[in-house]
Amino acid sequence: MRRFTWFNATALTFGFAFLYLPMLILISYSFNESRLVTVWAGFSTKWYGELLQNEQFLKAAWVTLKVAFWSSTLATVLGTMAAYIMVRAGRFRGRGLFSGMIYAPLVMPEVITGLSLLLFFIAIGLDRGVLTIVLAHTTFAMCYVSVVVTSRLVSFDRSLEEAALDLGCTPFDAFRSVTLPIILPAVISGWLLAFTLSLDDLVIASFTSGPSSTTLPIKIFSAVRLGVTPEINALSTLMIGIVTVGVIAASLVSRASTIKARADEQRANQT
Amino acid sequence: MAHPRPEVAFAPWDDPEAKPLIQFKNVTKRFGDFTAIEDLTLDIYAKEFFALLGPSGCGKTTLMRMLGGFETPSEGTILLDGVDIGPVPPNERPVNMMFQSYALFPHLSVWDNIAFGLKRSAMPKDQIGDRVEKMLKLTQLGKFAKRKPHQISGGQRQRVALARALAKAPKLLLLDEPLGALDKKLRHETQFELMDIQETTGTTFVIVTHDQEEAMTVASRVAVMTEGKLAQVATPDQIYEAPNSTYVADFIGDVNIIEGTVEVPEKGAADTAVTIRWANHKAPINAYSDRHLPAASSVHFAIRPEKVAISSEAPEAANVVEGKILDIAYLGNISTYHVEVAPGMVIKAQATNNRRISRRNLTWEDHVYLSWTDTAGVVLTE
Numbered sequence: 194m195r196r197f198t199w200f201n202a203t204a205l206t207f208g209f210a211f212l213y214l215p216m217l218i219l220i221s222y223s224f225n226e227s228r229l230v231t232v233w234a235g236f237s238t239k240w241y242g243e244l245l246q247n248e249q250f251l252k253a254a255w256v257t258l259k260v261a262f263w264s265s266t267l268a269t270v271l272g273t274m275a276a277y278i279m280v281r282a283g284r285f286r287g288r289g290l291f292s293g294m295i296y297a298p299l300v301m302p303e304v305i306t307g308l309s310l311l312l313f314f315i316a317i318g319l320d321r322g323v324l325t326i327v328l329a330h331t332t333f334a335m336c337y338v339s340v341v342v343t344s345r346l347v348s349f350d351r352s353l354e355e356a357a358l359d360l361g362c363t364p365f366d367a368f369r370s371v372t373l374p375i376i377l378p379a380v381i382s383g384w385l386l387a388f389t390l391s392l393d394d395l396v397i398a399s400f401t402s403g404p405s406s407t408t409l410p411i412k413i414f415s416a417v418r419l420g421v422t423p424e425i426n427a428l429s430t431l432m433i434g435i436v437t438v439g440v441i442a443a444s445l446v447s448r449a450s451t452i453k454a455r456a457d458e459q460r461a462n463q464t
Numbered sequence: 465m466a467h468p469r470p471e472v473a474f475a476p477w478d479d480p481e482a483k484p485l486i487q488f489k490n491v492t493k494r495f496g497d498f499t500a501i502e503d504l505t506l507d508i509y510a511k512e513f514f515a516l517l518g519p520s521g522c523g524k525t526t527l528m529r530m531l532g533g534f535e536t537p538s539e540g541t542i543l544l545d546g547v548d549i550g551p552v553p554p555n556e557r558p559v560n561m562m563f564q565s566y567a568l569f570p571h572l573s574v575w576d577n578i579a580f581g582l583k584r585s586a587m588p589k590d591q592i593g594d595r596v597e598k599m600l601k602l603t604q605l606g607k608f609a610k611r612k613p614h615q616i617s618g619g620q621r622q623r624v625a626l627a628r629a630l631a632k633a634p635k636l637l638l639l640d641e642p643l644g645a646l647d648k649k650l651r652h653e654t655q656f657e658l659m660d661i662q663e664t665t666g667t668t669f670v671i672v673t674h675d676q677e678e679a680m681t682v683a684s685r686v687a688v689m690t691e692g693k694l695a696q697v698a699t700p701d702q703i704y705e706a707p708n709s710t711y712v713a714d715f716i717g718d719v720n721i722i723e724g725t726v727e728v729p730e731k732g733a734a735d736t737a738v739t740i741r742w743a744n745h746k747a748p749i750n751a752y753s754d755r756h757l758p759a760a761s762s763v764h765f766a767i768r769p770e771k772v773a774i775s776s777e778a779p780e781a782a783n784v785v786e787g788k789i790l791d792i793a794y795l796g797n798i799s800t801y802h803v804e805v806a807p808g809m810v811i812k813a814q815a816t817n818n819r820r821i822s823r824r825n826l827t828w829e830d831h832v833y834l835s836w837t838d839t840a841g842v843v844l845t846e
Binding site (some may be wrong): 256350352355357359360361364366371373374 | 614
C-alpha cells in the first residue's frame with residue numbers, strides 16, 4: 194500500500210520542516226562569512242577556526258565531555274543493576290513502589306529535579322563542581338538506562354542463568370560471564386543514550402554547576418544572552434553532530450542485536 | 465517394550481541391601497496456595513535411568529528442579545548419597561542438568577560451552593582440554609567444536625547440551641524433556657544414543673518427559689505422576705502389563721477398561737481366580753487377580769487391544785464375546801478394530817496385518833468374535 198500522493202508528500206514536508214528547519218538555518222549560518230548572523234555573505238569555515246582558538250569554549254567542552262562520560266558510566270552501572278533486580282527478583286514487598294520510583298524522574302520536571310539536587314548538595318555541604326553535575330546527571334540518566342536494559346532482560350531466557358549456576362557459577366559469576374555478555378548491546382545503547390542526555394542538559398547542570406565547572410550548554414546559553422555570534426552557530430552545529438552520531442549509534446547497536454537475535458532464531462527453527 | 469540388557473538383570477530396587485543414591489522423604493512443595501508436590505517418598509538408585517512421566521502440571525519438572533537446586537522443598541528432605549542437599553546451592557551440587565531449551569550460551573563456541581563448567585571446577589587447566597575432547601568424541605561433535613550454537617542443527621545442539629552437562633562427571637544427570645525439540649525420527653535415534661551414553665559413562669540419569677513411548681524406551685524404571693503424587697513406580701514392562709490403577713493403565717498406551725462387579729466364586733476355583741459380571745445376558749469375564757477380591761465389589765478390568773484376538777468364527781478361549789465391527793483404523797503394520805459388544809460398549813482389538821489389505825476378510829458391520837485368555841488382562845480396584 195505504499196503509494197506516492199501529493200497529500201502524503203505535503204504532510205511529510207511540513208512535518209520535517211517543522212522539526213528541522215530551525216536547525217538547518219542554524220547550521221547554514223555557521224558557514225556564513227559575515228559577522229552579522231542574519232546576513233548571508235558567502236561560504237566560509239572561519240568561525241570553526243576561531244572556535245578552536247576560544248579557550249573558554251574549549252574548557253567548557255572538556256568539562257561537558259568529562260561529565261557526560263562519568264555520569265553515563267555510573268548511570269549504566271546503577272541502571273543495569275536496577276533493571277536486573279526489577280526483572281529477576283520476582284515479587285517482593287514494595288516492588289511496585291520501587292519500580293515506580295525508578296521511572297519517576299522520567300516524568301519529573303527538570304527544574305524540580307535540579308532544585309532538589311541543589312538543596313541536597315547544600316545540605317550535605319558538597320561544593321558545587323564537576324562532581325555534583327556528574328551525580329545529578331547520573332540520577333536522571335539511570336532511569337533511561339534502566340528502561341532500555343529492562344526491555345532486553347524481559348526477553349532473556351532465564352534458563353541460561355540457571356545453566357551457569359548449575360555448572361558451578363556463583364550468582365555474580367553467572368551474571369558476569371553469561372548474562373552481561375548477552376545483554377551487552379542493550380547496556381551499550383543505554384550508555385550512549387545517557388551520554389547524549391548528559392551532553393545537552395542545561396537545566397539540571399545550571400542548578401548543580403559551580404563557578405569552575407561551566408558546561409557547554411550553560412556557556413552557550415549565557416553567551417547568547419549577549420547576542421548570537423556565528424561562533425555559537427558553529428559550536429551548536431558541532432553539538433548537533435555529536436548528538437546525532439550518538440543517537441544513531443545507539444539505535445544501530447540495538448537494531449543490529451535485534452536483527453542478529455532474529456536471524457539466530459530463524460536458523461534455529463530451520464534446523 | 466523394555467530393552468534387553470546383556471548383563472545380569474539390573475534391579476537394585478528389588479535388593480533390600482542396596483543403598484539408594486537419591487531419597488525423597490515426605491517431600492512437599494507449595495507455590496503459594498498451589499501444591500505442586502504432595503508428601504512424596506521415592507528412592508532412586510545409582511546407575512539407574514529413571515523416568516518421571518506425567519501430563520504437564522503433574523509436578524515432574526518441580527521434582528527435577530528440586531534435585532537441581534532451583535527449588536527448595538517446603539517440607540521433607542532430599543538426600544543425595546545420604547546427605548541432605550536442601551541447603552546446598554545449585555553450583556555446589558554434584559548434579560548437572562540438561563535444560564529443555566538446552567540453554568547453550570550463545571556467545572560461546574561449542575568447545576567453550578562444554579568447557580564452561582570445567583573452568584569453574586578444581587580441574588587443572590591442562591586437563592580441561594582433554595576432557596572436552598573426550599566429550600566431543602563421545603557425542604560425535606568433533607567437527608563442530610569451533611562453531612557457535614546458532615551455527616549447528618537442533619540435534620547437534622541437543623548433543624552439545626548433553627556433553628556440557630556430562631563434562632563435570634556428575635553423580636546425577638537431570639534431563640528436562642531432552643528430546644522435545646527434535647522431530648520424531650531424530651528423537652528415536654537420539655533415544656538410543658542417550659542409552660548408550662548412559663551405559664558408557666555409568667552416570668545416573670533422571671529424565672522428565674511427557675512422552676510415554678520415550679520413557680518406556682529409555683528408562684530402567686518409570687514413575688508415573690499425577691497431581692503431585694506418584695501413581696506408580698515400576699519397570700516399563702510392569703507399568704504396561706501390570707498397572708496398579710486405571711489412571712496408569714489409561715495413561716500408558718491404549719487400553720480397554722471394562723467396569724464390572726465380582727461374582728461369587730465357584731466351588732473349587734483357585735483363590736486368585738476372579739469372574740467379573742460386566743453386562744446382563746453376557747458371559748462374565750474370567751481373569752486372575754494377585755489378591756483376594758470380595759464378591760460384589762466393583763472393579764475395572766483392563767486389557768490392551770493387542771491382547772484381544774478378533775475372528776469371524778467362534779474360537780475356543782477363556783473369554784469370548786460377540787460383537788459388530790464399527791470402525792477400522794488402518795495403521796499400516798497393524799489395524800485396530802472397534803467392536804461394539806453391547807449397546808454403547810466398544811472394545812478395541814488389534815491385529816497384525818500379515819496379509820495384504822485386499823485379502824483381509826474383516827470389514828465394517830461384520831459380525832465377529834473377540835477372545836482373550838484369562839491372564840491377558842488385569843483387574844483394578846482403583
